[in-house]
Amino acid sequence: MANPLRLRSLTRIVPALLLAVLPSAQCGAQDAEDAGFQGYLQVLDAKARGAGVTEATIARMSEGLTFNPKVIALDRAQPGSGTGGGTPPPFAPYRRQHVDSSRIARGQAMAARLSGIIPRIEARYGVPAPILLAIWGHETDYGGYSGDFDLARSLATLAYEGRRRDLFAGEYVALLKMVDLGVPPSQLKGSWAGAMGNPQFLPSMYLRIAADGDGDGRRDIWNDPADTLASIANYFRDAGWRRGEPWGIAASVPQGFSWSAVRTPLAAPVCAPVHQRLSSWKTVGEWRRLGVTPLGSARDSMLTSLFQPDGPGTPAWLLTGNYRVILQYNCSNYYGLSVGLLADAIAR
Numbered sequence: 068m069a070n071p072l073r074l075r076s077l078t079r080i081v082p083a084l085l086l087a088v089l090p091s092a093q094c095g096a097q098d099a100e101d102a103g104f105q106g107y108l109q110v111l112d113a114k115a116r117g118a119g120v121t122e123a124t125i126a127r128m129s130e131g132l133t134f135n136p137k138v139i140a141l142d143r144a145q146p147g148s149g150t151g152g153g154t155p156p157p158f159a160p161y162r163r164q165h166v167d168s169s170r171i172a173r174g175q176a177m178a179a180r181l182s183g184i185i186p187r188i189e190a191r192y193g194v195p196a197p198i199l200l201a202i203w204g205h206e207t208d209y210g211g212y213s214g215d216f217d218l219a220r221s222l223a224t225l226a227y228e229g230r231r232r233d234l235f236a237g238e239y240v241a242l243l244k245m246v247d248l249g250v251p252p253s254q255l256k257g258s259w260a261g262a263m264g265n266p267q268f269l270p271s272m273y274l275r276i277a278a279d280g281d282g283d284g285r286r287d288i289w290n291d292p293a294d295t296l297a298s299i300a301n302y303f304r305d306a307g308w309r310r311g312e313p314w315g316i317a318a319s320v321p322q323g324f325s326w327s328a329v330r331t332p333l334a335a336p337v338c339a340p341v342h343q344r345l346s347s348w349k350t351v352g353e354w355r356r357l358g359v360t361p362l363g364s365a366r367d368s369m370l371t372s373l374f375q376p377d378g379p380g381t382p383a384w385l386l387t388g389n390y391r392v393i394l395q396y397n398c399s400n401y402y403g404l405s406v407g408l409l410a411d412a413i414a415r
């Protein structure tokens with residue numbers, strides 16, 4: 068089973084600027100690439116057949132499919148696939164960009180518009196609606212953009228290129244299974260890395276997690292807000308969101324606080340650099356004894372880790388296990404914090 072943390076990190080929206088600076092197609096090389104690609108499509112077809120996909124769908128989806136060099140260029144431009152390392156950028160500008168007044172207001176307007184269905188979804192999955200809306204707001208700006216790459220073409224190209232062949236071959240087969248389940252192929256557009264719809268699910272995630280929020284028998288994560296929220300909620304419940312627990316709480320850290328004493332001794336099996344920036348786990352009561360004070364009410368027995376992304380004298384947070392669930396959706400501390408803060412602002 069592919070690791071969902073890595074899957075999520077592939078689905079970031081890459082600035083449109085990048086597209087503008089891609090080299091123009093090198094025709095000879097591309098012809099050779101296309102020939103190899105056409106051969107590889109037969110391998111994918113066989114995999115799909117082995118997984119029980121119908122012949123009609125296999126033929127329909129692979130017909131006329133071509134290699135997409137733009138997808139490979141975008142993949143190679145990803146953070147972590149070459150450049151990177153060094154000091155992390157500051158959080159404050161990220162926060163200003165993602166937790167802005169417009170995104171807050173539109174989240175609140177969406178909450179008001181969906182007030183008829185929200186209580187049912189919250190009761191069923193145990194995840195607060197502001198968290199679901201904040202994810203939706205981060206992923207696609209509440210459906211404002213969800214990508215227009217042809218997903219069959221993107222996934223087959225990434226599988227053919229081979230850096231993560233098993234992962235993307237599996238996603239290609241999952242995409243075909245969606246068609247067998249009745250999802251119209253015209254719907255299958257998304258990010259260059261294969262994420263689609265309001266919650267930016269990969270095909271395997273759609274098959275496993277997408278939910279029917281309005282009970283019409285379809286799981287429409289592209290157009291239906293109820294299905295969108297229920298699907299994100301189902302993801303969170305599945306990832307271990309604890310009902311009734313916050314994601315975190317702002318905290319004040321005393322001057323001269325000794326960070327070295329609270330450094331985490333654990334190396335996370337996945338996404339280690341992200342988890343490494345968070346302190347060891349302590350109860351709120353233990354943090355209080357170290358002089359770290361929650362800025363609001365917090366149960367003394369609640370287990371949290373401390374994070375002060377921009378260093379001494381800047382905002383800090385005590386983060387619960389639910390914060391780590393947000394990281395499972397997209398493994399980035401700034402994403403996680405920004406989702407939590409947007410959710411708090413929407414709830415206000």
Ligand SMILES: [Ca+2]
Nearest residue numbers: 279281283285
């Ligand atoms: Ca539905």
